[in-house]
Amino acid sequence: MRRGRDVRGMRDMAAEALLLGAGGRAILLQLACPGVGHGVAEHSDFVHRPLQRLHGTMTYLYAIVYGSPAEARAVRDLVDRAHAPVRSDASSSVAYDARDPRLQLWVAATLYDSAIDLYERVYGAVGAPEAVYRDYELVGTALQVPAGAWPADRAAFRRWWDARLGELVVDDVTRDVAHRLLHPTAVPVALRLAMPLARLVTTGLLPAPLRTAFRLPWGPVRAAAFRAVLLLCRIVVPRLPARLRHVLRDHYLRRLRAWLARG
Secondary structure: OOEOOOOOOHHHHOOOHHHHHHHHHHHHHHHOOHHHHHHHHHHOOOOOOHHHHHHHHHHHHHHHHHOOHHHHHHHHHHHHHHHOOOEOOOOOOOOOEOOOHHHHHHHHHHHHHHHHHHHHHHHOEOOOHHHHHHHOHHHHHOOOOOOOOOOOOHHHHHHHHHHHHOOOOOOHHHHHHHHHHHOOOOOOHHHHHHHHHHHHHHHHHOOHHHHHHOOOOOOHHHHHHHHHHHHHHHHHHHHOOHHHHOHHHHHHHHHHHHHHHOO
16 A cells, blocks of 8 residues: 555644545535434534535634644634534434534544545555544544543444444435535535535545435446546645645634634
């Protein structure tokens, strides 16, 4: 297997703007967990305001990994307050609570698995996979996931992950959310123009059973196009200067610090 960059921990990997390409996969995996999917459907406005949701997620990740303790604490408190009212009521068909550690563990796991999957497809195997894996525990434990809930090592994670994949359920509610997410309307024209590529990459990265469950179109032509996109990324992305590869991290940290400075 090709050797990727000298990645010794999450900080060496998470700054890569490439990983934004795995975001759609992570979100659809989250939606397929009924507690997350129905919570999003009934409480979140991210289908109508996808850019705001994207900004929030990216700010949280970069602040937790690269921010100062004060910056990480400020963002963690914002996310915690946003999650507090997201819980099911008597009219809900699925019970959920956004602060449930089990749901937050699943969300953190989708972010890790999606990031490492795309990174290694483009760069090759990371140099210290267990260290990267252990570092990703912080994504969940920064919120309500208790220390020790993250599977002990990558082998334990893979067993846990495969079991959880078998428990995922896509229904009409979450399928509709996914469809609207992948076909946004209230977004700038540039983003709408980029969505065919985003749909192709998201669908290609998803496990095949979830492609079918979400009723995402796939076949030989799309598979060939997906392989071509990955090949282009393998040729181009590693050769880009760091200031371009890390542009999203730097942008979101500047944005966060300007917001905090305004009080």
